[in-house]
Amino acid sequence: MRILLYTGKGGVGKTSVAAATALRLSQLGYRTIILSTDSAHSLADSLDTALGPEPVLVAPKLWGQEVDVLHEIDLNWEKVQNYVTSLLSWQGMEGTLAAEMSVLPGSEELAGLLRIIAHRESGNYDVVIVDCAPTAETLRLLSFPEMGEWWLQKIFPIQRAAARVMRPLMRTMTNMPMPKDEIFDAVKHLMEQLQHIHTILVDPQESAVRIVLNAEKMVVKEAQRIYTYLNLFGYATDLIVCNRVIPDEVNDPYFAAWKDSQKRYLGLIDEAFSPVPILKGPFFDQEVVGLPMLQRMGDAVYGDRDPSTIFFTGRAQEVRPQVGGKGYTLSLPLPLATKSDINLLQTGDELIVQVGWYKRNIILPRVLTTLSPHGARFEDGRLVINFN
16 A cells, blocks of 8 residues: 655646646555645646545546535534534624634645545555645645644643533523534544554655645755655655756757756756656647546656656655754755865755755754754764754
């Protein structure tokens, strides 16, 4: 079983790459489902077929789905929504509006995660492809299980105990609806599911996040940032897909400057993400819509490779809290370097690591931008930098 999540800055062709991957996997004989967790769904447009909140057969061994948060609420946490609706109605909100407003922040991320684990445990599929929302929403999606685990351990027991104590007293003072034990049981079940899916998504043998980008400065910078964040949360990135590369055979003068620019940023991409493999997809002569064009894209990106392959194992870059909770450490693989070769310079959210003539610009996650590098050491062929 493989779970592959495709993300990237909006407009880079992420949905097309994810759909092309799913189609190619189905043609290789894998029972494949691709689902979109983006609230602004474009997966149906890419596949050129109608999709809904439940899986739809698109091609032999290929199913598609666009997750609908309201549909998922009805299936998975109706009791919780009913309580929130009753609470909003008690405060004077009209019934229909109260029902709409009862969709709590984070519900879309929760809906997507629950569907992923449901497909994984159903036994109906060999591969789950997730067409994630653009970068910021993807980070919320992937950080949600960790937040849920913290809430379940730290806050949930206090809230439940307080509700049990206050419920009899509140009944004598007001008719405000108080959450019953069944509400807490439903929430606890959801949070336990989040713990389970976090275990699955951080297992590199089962799951991987793949970053889709273009050879453009702003896109590469954002891709570097999400790559660092993924390492911070412990998620494995096993592949980078550089999309819309102008083919060498295009000699029109109109594209000359654009090709030069792409060539420059392709070098930056190699530098920024090495040793993670980088595959390239061409800028096609027509819009990538429908199964025939998606097949062309899949052939161009993967060649004779199986997209379900684990393309890279290990952590090219890791961010971890220091022992004792004071600061963080950032580690990079530099197996042949010595400490005397290394210079470090932090400018804003960029850390420049220079080893001899080689220089690498690393976009730091926000948690590190307010800290400064203090000391570096080598451990098992990795450069470890302390941030305090």
